[in-house]
Amino acid sequence: MDPVNILIVDDKEENIVALEALLKRDDITILSTTSPNEALRIAWENTISIALVDVQMPQIDGFELVEMLKSNPRTKDILIIFVTAISKESKYVVKGLVSGAVDYLYKPLDPYITSAKVDSFIQLARNQKEIKVKNEELQNYAIMVKNSADIIATVDAQSLRIKSINPAVQKLLGYQMDEVLQKSVIDLAAIDDQPNFRKKLSDVINNNLSFAVAEYQFETFEKHMLWVECRITYRNKMVFLNISDVSPQKSYEHQLIKSKEAAEQAKKAKENFLANMSHELRTPVNGIMGLTHILRNTELDAQQTDVVDLLEVSSQSLLGVINDVLDISKIEAGKFSIYRTNNNLRKTVNAVFDLLKYKADEKKLNFQLHIDEQVPEALLYDSLRLNQILMNLLSNAIKFTDVGLxxxxxxxxxxxNEKVKLQISVADEGIGIAADRLSKIFDSFEQAEQDTLVKYGGTGLGLAIVKRLIELKGGELTVSSQIGKGSVFNFTNWYTIAENESVNTQQSSLSRKKLDPFESVHILVAEDNLVNQFMLSKMLKDWNVEFDMVDNGRKVLDKLQTQDYDLILMDTHMPEMNGYQAAKHIRVNFVEPKRNIPIISLSAASFDHEQQQALSSGMDDVLAKPFQAYQLHEKLKSFLVAK
Structure with a gap:
């Protein structure tokens, strides 16, 4: 607690000493003087709460000194107690009180009375100081409320009528202050929001909540809608509201929502486009590859065999471009997964090396492979994606190298422990990449130089896919290059060492194996593409399968009404009624045993959700286009094995 300053003014030093001895204590500070002029100076320079002033002094008496103190705004609030030895007549008491004194002490001083009176006036001085501080705070608060950009209002908790409100109501809502006083605060809200606003205030009042926040629309004087945030406080049967304009934030949120919806629509449109593109591109490629397989099973001379080889290479090349476009889209959409299984790294790498060696030999390049003896035989990795990474890196190296290694x-x-960190390095002595283009080559549809596409071709997706696949696998890809000297791509990653080797080596042999015929099998085929109809017809005839061919889902249902089949091969994208709709109709509306007839989807879908859609519609399995003949044969065999 701050001490109270007391000023003693008496022309006799001994009187001052006596008073100081009488009043001395820790919670007061005594300042004293024998000169009235000096007293004025002390009072001006210090915050004096109480002054004990002798009445009879030379030059300026006590009455005159007090009048001067009371006339100055800085010293007018000092509590004056006259100390006098003159008569106690009423005229002197009145004169002292009129001059501004609050009490008298008479000499000789009674210690008890003096101490009691000083005590009471000290408490009064403290109260006055506290009131002064509170008044200053109230004045500051009033200024703040008056100039606030927010509406600040007090509301009667029982009637919800506005008791006070600041000028911000005119700026935000267009109302004069006197227009809204004594009106219900609920009327400020838009009609649709009034029930919720009333309920919120009732909850705050009934539950005696100290604070709550809610957003509503308020209606302005000009009937415009304004989004506001209401901060609500309840105390002593009064509701205090702080109402802020949040329309800009709401507008921004609305724009964000619209942008999000637009982005989602664009994303959905892109996925639909990619799904349709996948079907439209993979379907004819499937026909070409199927026809190539059929041609290989006929008697061909050397020239015709070369033509079939070219057909196969061309179709595989086209399929590679399609896969690149779809893979980069799936990676960007976050719908690309890595599946790690037990594989033989040497066999995977050698298969890629052997496949590309003929390209290197055609260009008379020095094509080399070196695998460190310490590299484990069996590792856990996604063989398909590692194959894709190596194919892209090596194909690029061969493509951009005309002479050399x-x-x-x-x-x-x-x-x-059970982990090994490998570095896969692809080095070439090709055209190289400029330093300022190194950061660009991993961007989609970007190539090192503007004339690269014209001279070498390609989609510009290969390295973008490689980088993202490596990142998905948790690895790191770096590149160093010099123009005219070549490039080096280094891919590092950790792999888990597998205990037992598990390598799928059946595919190549199965693709050339003569496929066994079926006995007494009747299949319904739904396919709208003429080339694929022809290809499927030839395959099924070679396997002694009886079949009926239709080109849409509606005809599937019509055929199934009158015929019995062992299995249905169903394309998903067909006119009038697609495969999903037809499969669902069969599972719901047909009776046993036709309701449970096996249905295999012949889908060109590349996205997982499309394959899941096929299964959800009631199909039993999915065979993705393009497919090899042996793959279709295996699917049929798995469902007809009991036949």
């Missing part, structure tokens, strides 16, 4: 090298950087 292309080398694939795999080494061990570190071993830790």
């Amino acid at each position: 292309v080398k694939l090298e795999i080494g061990v950087l570190q071993k830790l």
